[in-house]
Amino acid sequence: MNKKDISFQLYTARKFQPYKEIFEYIESTGIKNIELFALTDFDQNELKDLLQQHNLITMSAHISFESLETLEDTIKKIKFLNIKHAIIPAPKAKNGKDFEEFFNLNESEWIDFAKQLSNHIKIFQDNGLTLGYHNHSFEFIQLPSGKYPMELILDQDENLKFEIDLGWSIAGKANPIKWIEKYKNRIIACHLKDFYSSDDMLKHSNQSSIGEGFINWKELLNKISTTKCEVIAIEHDDPKDYKEYINKSLDFLTKI
Numbered sequence: 001m002n003k004k005d006i007s008f009q010l011y012t013a014r015k016f017q018p019y020k021e022i023f024e025y026i027e028s029t030g031i032k033n034i035e036l037f038a039l040t041d042f043d044q045n046e047l048k049d050l051l052q053q054h055n056l057i058t059m060s061a062h063i064s065f066e067s068l069e070t071l072e073d074t075i076k077k078i079k080f081l082n083i084k085h086a087i088i089p090a091p092k093a094k095n096g097k098d099f100e101e102f103f104n105l106n107e108s109e110w111i112d113f114a115k116q117l118s119n120h121i122k123i124f125q126d127n128g129l130t131l132g133y134h135n136h137s138f139e140f141i142q143l144p145s146g147k148y149p150m151e152l153i154l155d156q157d158e159n160l161k162f163e164i165d166l167g168w169s170i171a172g173k174a175n176p177i178k179w180i181e182k183y184k185n186r187i188i189a190c191h192l193k194d195f196y197s198s199d200d201m202l203k204h205s206n207q208s209s210i211g212e213g214f215i216n217w218k219e220l221l222n223k224i225s226t227t228k229c230e231v232i233a234i235e236h237d238d239p240k241d242y243k244e245y246i247n248k249s250l251d252f253l254t255k256i
Helices: 008-016 018-028 042-053 066-080 097-101 107-118 122-127 147-152 166-171 176-180 217-224 243-251
Strands: 005-008 031-036 060-062 085-088 131-134 161-165 187-192 231-234
Touching: 008 085, 008 231, 018 042, 018 243, 031 060, 031 187, 031 231, 042 066, 042 231, 066 085, 066 107, 066 122, 066 187, 085 161, 085 231, 107 147, 131 187, 161 166, 161 176, 166 176, 176 217, 176 231, 187 217
Parallel strands: 005 031, 005 231, 060 085, 085 131, 131 161, 161 187, 187 231
Antiparallel strands: none
C-alpha cells in the first residue's frame, strides 16, 4: 500500500492533545487524510485551519446519531470542512449507560433505528454527501429470528453506505469476507483494527498495531480492493503511544 492511501482515525490520538502537535506529527508521517470523530466537539474554524496548515484533508467523519437532530447545523459543518462521507458509529446514546448498552436493542428497536437513520439519507444526498454506518462487534450478535442487526440496518435502505470495521467484525465472530461480498457496492470506507489474540477482543489492551496481531490483512485488503472503498483508516481505541502505533502500522501496510 502507498501511504497516501492510508488514513488515520483521529480518535486514536484523542488522549494525546493538543491537536496542533498531533496534526504536525500526522503530516510528518506522510499520511494525507484523517477521519474525524465527535464532530460537534470541535470548533470548525480551528479545525479547518489545522487541516490547511498541515496539508491534510478529511474525507470522512463520524457524527453521532444525536447530531441528526440539528441536521442543518451538522450538514453546514460537514460541508465547511469539505467532508464527503458522514458516518454514524452507534445507535442513540442511553443516559447513564455504558457504550455497550447502546447496542442492547431487540429486533423491533433495531428496525426502528434503521428507519430513523434511513429517513435522513436523501437530505445528505441532496447536499452532495453520503450517509453511512460504522459497525462495532455488537451488530454481529445474532437475534432470535436469525437476523443480524448489521443486515437490519443496511437492508432498510440500499442508499445507506457502509464503513466496515474489519477488526470489530472479527471480534463479533463474523466472517468479514462474506460481509464485504454481500455489501461490496455499499462500502465507502473501512477501519483496520488488529488484535494480539482472538481472546478478549473487546479489551482495548488487546488491540495491537496493524500487522502485530493475528488478522490476515493481505487477504482482507485484497477483498476490500474489489469494493468502492475510498477511505482505509487505521484505528486503535487506546494506544499507549499513538506515534509508535502509526509508525508500526505504516511500516507493515506499506510492505503489503
